[in-house]
Structures are given as structure tokens and as C-alpha cells.
Amino acid sequence: MNILDTHTITTHDADEDIRNRDIKIYINGEIVHRNEAKVSVYDSGFMLGDGMWEGMRLYNGKWAFFDEHMDRLFDSCKAISLDIGMDREGIADAMKQTAEANNMHTDVHCRLMVTRGVKVKPFQHPSLSRSGPTIVIIMEHSKPVDRLKTQGISLASVPQVRGLPHSQDAKFNSHSKLNCVIACLQAEAAGADEALMLDPNGFVNTTNACNFFIVRKGEVWTSTGDYCMNGVTRQKVIDLCRQNGIPVFTKNYSLYEAYSADEAFLTGTFGAQTPIREIDGKIIGDGTAGPMTHRIRSLYKELIKANTE
Numbered sequence: 001m002n003i004l005d006t007h008t009i010t011t012h013d014a015d016e017d018i019r020n021r022d023i024k025i026y027i028n029g030e031i032v033h034r035n036e037a038k039v040s041v042y043d044s045g046f047m048l049g050d051g052m053w054e055g056m057r058l059y060n061g062k063w064a065f066f067d068e069h070m071d072r073l074f075d076s077c078k079a080i081s082l083d084i085g086m087d088r089e090g091i092a093d094a095m096k097q098t099a100e101a102n103n104m105h106t107d108v109h110c111r112l113m114v115t116r117g118v119k120v121k122p123f124q125h126p127s128l129s130r131s132g133p134t135i136v137i138i139m140e141h142s143k144p145v146d147r148l149k150t151q152g153i154s155l156a157s158v159p160q161v162r163g164l165p166h167s168q169d170a171k172f173n174s175h176s177k178l179n180c181v182i183a184c185l186q187a188e189a190a191g192a193d194e195a196l197m198l199d200p201n202g203f204v205n206t207t208n209a210c211n212f213f214i215v216r217k218g219e220v221w222t223s224t225g226d227y228c229m230n231g232v233t234r235q236k237v238i239d240l241c242r243q244n245g246i247p248v249f250t251k252n253y254s255l256y257e258a259y260s261a262d263e264a265f266l267t268g269t270f271g272a273q274t275p276i277r278e279i280d281g282k283i284i285g286d287g288t289a290g291p292m293t294h295r296i297r298s299l300y301k302e303l304i305k306a307n308t309e
């Protein structure tokens with residue numbers, strides 16, 4: 001049995017929606033039932049994790065912060081010489097087709113994946129990917145479970161760190177998430193829901209799937225950003241704080257300050273802001289979402305509304 005079969009709380013828990021059993025998936029211009037949606041075993045994404053992806057959410061028929069997600073995707077693909085083969089309008093059109101084929105309008109999560117394509121031989125060299133890229137769009141009806149907003153989740157600090165940008169830059173939203181998966185397994189073994197990862201200097205950095213913030217004496221702190229995903233939600237939270245007179249700092253800090261924070265929360269496209277109940281067994285604040293988390297969450301909700309009107 002997989003170790004994760006025994007555990008149910010993740011930061012991406014969504015309400016069960018039976019409509020997802022019959023969703024249609026976009027693969028290279030075709031839209032097929034999920035049971036028919038298949039990629040080659042020679043695909044470089046499958047073989048090597050050689051691809052990039054974006055997670056986006058649909059609200060009222062509009063993709064929130066689409067441009068920001070495209071900036072990250074195109075920057076990442078350029079950095080690894082992966083030619084997407086279409087521009088952002090082409091991607092928007094493919095997503096529109098997929099949403100229409102599924103009759104989806106709101107509370108939808110999209111995973112857009114672009115790999116270097118199908119290889120002629122099962123080896124690493126990028127030149128062996130002769131037909132590509134492979135573009136897949138999975139959209140699911142998806143609403144985060146209420147528990148994530150109210151109860152909060154537990155974190156364990158783990159030995160797996162975020163590396164220096166000249167090994168594999170944490171800004172790559174690559175198909176290979178092994179660094180994060182190893183961290184997640186370590187958190188699981190420690191009995192926590194998600195891993196709190198440090199940077200190579202021992203400062204608090206990020207979690208395995210989301211960005212991480214603490215609140216101390218009315219100030220909002222997050223890492224410098226040097227070793228973590230350049231999260232769209234992370235940047236929106238920083239911008240919202242600045243626009244609304246909330247002191248916000250991107251800085252180095254250690255577990256010492258994280259343990260004694262008044263509040264802590266995660267950010268990500270799926271869950272927006274998810275409160276942290278405890279870190280390494282130490283309860284944060286009263287263990288539930290505090291006033292700053294509530295305030296930022298409602299500012300973010302308004303921003304999403306304005307962005308998707």
C-alpha cells in the first residue's frame with residue numbers, strides 16, 4: 001500500500017464531485033473523455049519530468065490572473081528551450097474549448113501541462129524528442145473543502161531543502177516535483193499534512209506545494225523568494241498588503257520566529273490562503289485562522305472578483 005493511502009488531509013483536498021468522472025481532456029488539439037486521454041510512454045514528461053505546468057482557476061467564466069500564469073509558463077519554457085508551439089492566445093483558446101466541452105463555468109481547476117514531446121528513444125537527450133510538444137489540459141470541478149479554511153493544517157519541518165537556483169531553480173514549475181514529493185513524504189512520516197522546507201542557509205522558505213507566510217505583531221513576513229516558487233498568489237498577497245497599508249516583509253527568518261508567530265498561512269491558486277494550525281507540534285496562535293489571515297483572505301476574494309468580472 002502507498003504510504004499516502006492512509007492519510008486524507010492535503011492542501012489540495014476538494015469536495016467530491018461526481019461530474020469529474022466524465023470530464024473531457026484536451027490533448028494536442030483533440031478533446032476526449034478522460035478514459036481515452038493518454039500520452040505515449042516515450043513522452044519526455046513521463047520519462048524525465050521534462051515539462052512545465054500551470055494550475056489555474058476559473059471563476060465566472062474567467063481564468064484568474066491568466067496573464068501572470070502565462071508569464072511564468074513562457075519564461076520557464078524559454079529557460080529550458082521548450083517551444084510551446086502556440087502563443088498565449090492559442091493557449092487561452094485551447095482552454096476555452098476545453099471548458100466549453102465540459103460545460104464548465106466556475107469553481108474549476110485547470111492543470112495545463114506542456115512537455116518536450118515524444119522521444120524516438122528512451123534516453124535523456126532533448127534532441128530525441130522529435131515530435132512535440134505534448135500539450136494536455138485537465139479541468140476538474142473543484143471546490144476546496146471547508147475544513148481547509150476553518151481548521152487549518154499541520155506542518156512539519158523536513159530535512160529536504162529547497163536548492164540553490166543553479167541546481168534546479170525552484171521557480172521552475174516543472175513536471176519533475178521529486179524534491180517536493182520527497183519533502184512531502186518526510187512530513188507524512190512525521191505525521192503532518194505538508195512539509196515546511198528550509199533554504200540552504202536554514203531559513204524558512206516554503207512548503208512542498210504552496211508558499212508560506214507568518215504574521216508577527218501585525219507584520220506579514222515571507223521568505224526572500226530566492227528559493228521558492230514565484231507563486232502568483234504569493235505576489236498578489238504581497239501586493240495587497242502594500243496597497244492596504246499592511247506592513248509586509250520579504251526576508252530571512254528561522255523556525256524560531258515561525259514557531260512563535262501569531263498566525264501563519266499558505267498561499268496557492270487552489271486554496272488561496274490556508275491557515276496553519278501547528279508547526280512541528282507547536283500550535284500557532286489559537287490554532288485557527290487569525291484576524292490578519294481573515295483580512296488578507298477577504299482582500300484576495302475582492303481581487304479575484306475584480307479580476308474575473
Ligand SMILES: Cc1ncc(COP(=O)(O)O)c(C=O)c1O
Nearest residue numbers: 209210211229231232233268269
Ligand atoms: C512548489 C509550489 N509552491 C507554490 C505554488 C503556488 O503557486 P501559485 O500561487 O502560482 O499557485 C505552487 C503551485 O504550483 C507550487 O508548485
